[in-house]
Amino acid sequence: MKRREFIALLGGAAAARPLAARAQQPATPVIGFVSANTPQDWARPLSAFVKGLGETGYADGHNVTIEYRWAEDQYDRLPAMVADLVQRQVAVIAATTTPAVLAAKAATTTIPIVFETAADPIQLGLVASLNRPGGNVTGVTQMSVGLVPKDLELLHELLPTARVIVLLVNPANSTLAETESREVLAAAHTFGLELHVLNASTERDFDAVFANVIQLRAGGLVIGTDGFFTSHSEQLAALAARHAIPTVYKGREFAAAGGLMSYGGDITDSYHLTGIYTGRVLKGDKPADLPVQQATKVEMFLNLKTAKTLGITVPLTLLGRADEVFE
16 A cells, blocks of 8 residues: 555544544434413423423533424414424424324324323323323323312302303313313302303404403303413403403412412423423433323412402402412
8 A cells, every 4th residue: 555545544534533423422302392372471381391301400502402382372383383393303392281282192103292281181182091191192281171160169259149150261272172161061050150151262352252241241250271361361360350350260470460369280380390201201211101290289369459449358268278369
């Protein structure tokens, strides 16, 4: 071999070694995070998700990359968003809010999915059982849908003379809307109440909803579980105050903004658990072997200033059960 050829061969080998070493280094895993709603309204839950992920040793931009997809309350955008994440072959999909979870479940049977939902994951067809999910899906449920009849009960306790109540649901989230309507109608029958179900899926619907509530001479309003309503909880609280309609919805933000009462699961708790499970899947745990977790923390918030404005006397039994009272 000529000296010139030998030097060229050595140079090629030296150049090849770092390329081979780089090729052997594991690529940074990518989490596809998808939500039906808007980032600006979910900062607190998202922070809890990142915290949970961090407890398993992962930090965005350090040893993992998070690709965010927000549908901005336009649920029909979700299938394309999830399809994009599947095409990118992300390591795991973290799907929060029920419409996003259903879109992810429909999109892949191979990429691991960790969900956060307010509904019963068995009824949604996400898992075979809570203890043995099977397949590529596991996650966390707040079971908040099952708490909505309790919202009606609490409103009835505050307004014992009211005979007509309205339930507001989002028809775009048909699975939750149908379940809640059925369960709250049954609860209303138990209390001898007349219940009317109204729909809203865009901000433009809100004024018509409150006009209908007044026309029906309803004594109170129960807002069903939906991320769209959570994103607009301050607006809904303001409308309820403007029209002097006693209203209950889940989430501290609703009561803090002037809503009469809030009762429901702690969404930050469920997002925190979702972050932990996402990290565990990245570490190699299989969704089929991770039992679905149920976020058990339930919170109640009361706005006494709103109650006084509405002429409502809050029973001491309710005050004693509240996690926080706004005055």
